[in-house]
Amino acid sequence: MLIKSVRRWAIPEREATPEALFMNRRQLLVGGGAGLLAAGVSLPARADVMEAPDVAPELYPAKRNELYKLDRDLTEKKIALTYNNFYEFGSHKEISKRAQDLEVKPWAVTIDGMVDNPMTLDAEELIRKMPIEERLYRHRCVEAWSMAVPWSGFALKELVKMAGPKAGAKYLRMETFMNPDVARGQRQRWYPWPYVEGLRLDEATNDLAFIATGVYGKPIVKQMGAPLRLAVPWKYGFKSVKSIVKFTITDKPPKSFWEQLARREYGFYANVNPEVDHPRWSQATERQLGKDGRVPTLLYNGYAEEVAGMYANMDQSKIFY
Ligand SMILES: Nc1nc2c(c(=O)[nH]1)N[C@H]1C(S)=C(S)[C@@H](COP(=O)(O)O)O[C@H]1N2
Ligand SMILES: [Mo]
Numbered sequence: 001m002l003i004k005s006v007r008r009w010a011i012p013e014r015e016a017t018p019e020a021l022f023m024n025r026r027q028l029l030v031g032g033g034a035g036l037l038a039a040g041v042s043l044p045a046r047a048d049v050m051e052a053p054d055v056a057p058e059l060y061p062a063k064r065n066e067l068y069k070l071d072r073d074l075t076e077k078k079i080a081l082t083y084n085n086f087y088e089f090g091s092h093k094e095i096s097k098r099a100q101d102l103e104v105k106p107w108a109v110t111i112d113g114m115v116d117n118p119m120t121l122d123a124e125e126l127i128r129k130m131p132i133e134e135r136l137y138r139h140r141c142v143e144a145w146s147m148a149v150p151w152s153g154f155a156l157k158e159l160v161k162m163a164g165p166k167a168g169a170k171y172l173r174m175e176t177f178m179n180p181d182v183a184r185g186q187r188q189r190w191y192p193w194p195y196v197e198g199l200r201l202d203e204a205t206n207d208l209a210f211i212a213t214g215v216y217g218k219p220i221v222k223q224m225g226a227p228l229r230l231a232v233p234w235k236y237g238f239k240s241v242k243s244i245v246k247f248t249i250t251d252k253p254p255k256s257f258w259e260q261l262a263r264r265e266y267g268f269y270a271n272v273n274p275e276v277d278h279p280r281w282s283q284a285t286e287r288q289l290g291k292d293g294r295v296p297t298l299l300y301n302g303y304a305e306e307v308a309g310m311y312a313n314m315d316q317s318k319i320f321y
Contacts, residue, residue, distance in 0.1 A: 047100040050078070050081055051100075053105065053222060054219070055107075056219065059128070059132045060217050061218075064134040065134065072288070074148050075289050076290045080147050080149055080224075080289065081224065083145075084096055085238070087185050088193075098184070102177075105123075106122050107227050108123075109126055109245060112246070113169070115163040115164050115165055130213075133153075133154070136148065137233040138233050138302055138303075141236065141237035141238070142237060147288070153210050153212040156230070160172065160249070163249060169249045169251055170251050171201060171249070171251070171254055172198060172201060172204040172248070173197075173248040173254035174199075174241050174246070176195035176196070180193075191257070193257075194257075195242070197257070198256055201249070203232070211228055211244075222243075225240075225243050234300040235301075265280070265321075269319040269320065270320075271311070271320050272320075276320040
């Protein structure tokens with residue numbers, strides 16, 4: 001037993017290197033980058049991961065809405081901007097550099113489906129039409145890490161109102177861009193691209209449902225979902241779809257990316273509940289990015305007062321996974 005565990009940890013240094021670093025080094029070698037570097041030729045530099053894109057920059061910092069404050073410290077900006085889930089750029093957390101290749105200007109957004117006012121417009125134009133404010137929100141990933149960030153943006157209900165849902169409409173489906181040339185993760189064919197998420201229409205028009213267009217007082221960075229990213233803080237993080245290109249109002253329940261991959265682990269509702277474990281781990285506590293130790297996770301991630309009413313008459317075994 002002892003010998004076995006010694007062997008298990010005695011792995012070559014190369015295998016202990018995080019996948020992202022290892023891959024980058026190997027790609028550099030395979031791609032001839034090493035030769036160029038040796039010859040003193042520098043590779044093109046990518047934009048700084050801390051840099052905000054130039055999308056309606058005059059709107060930030062936006063006035064804070066005092067209704068949405070927190071009982072905990074904000075996550076340090078550098079940490080929130082460099083620890084990300086954005087599978088389009090790789091299935092690990094170190095995607096912030098790669099995401100800088102995404103062009104977010106121009107950015108066509110389509111609003112369609114069962115609406116009186118279908119439209120396609122540029123994200124910057126849409127953002128300038130909307131009442132932009134700042135809100136401090138928690139974010140709880142299903143992987144049991146969390147952060148607290150200052151989003152800027154607009155209430156999703158404003159977009160729904162502008163679209164004008166027709167009678168019988170029940171859901172809002174949101175879709176991320178598709179561009180495998182830039183987002184290399186989209187070349188991994190076993191994932192059901194594009195990334196899709198959905199909300200019931202009453203969830204989408206709940207005051208808390210927010211479209212983030214900014215973060216930390218500037219336009220939202222690419223790695224966090226520029227130029228339009230959902231923030232539904234009472235649900236697990238995967239519901240907060242990034243870099244949206246299409247909003248569709250429909251009467252059919254949208255099939256989300258993660259639901260298609262693993263229905264039993266990532267359901268449609270995905271409301272946070274510390275008492276309902278993920279099939280493979282506990283959800284009782286969370287690790288706050290940038291802090292030591294763990295803290296208890298709260299029902300609806302601390303937003304029960306705002307959202308519990310929407311689920312009061314439902315089978316409670318169906319709303320927490
Ligand atoms: N398009 C898209 N949206 C996405 C994801 C993704 O992989 N692709 N990951 C989700 C998950 S699992 C989480 S926890 C959050 C992470 O947001 P952050 O990187 O800004 O912290 O984005 C969500 N939105
Ligand atoms: Mo997540």
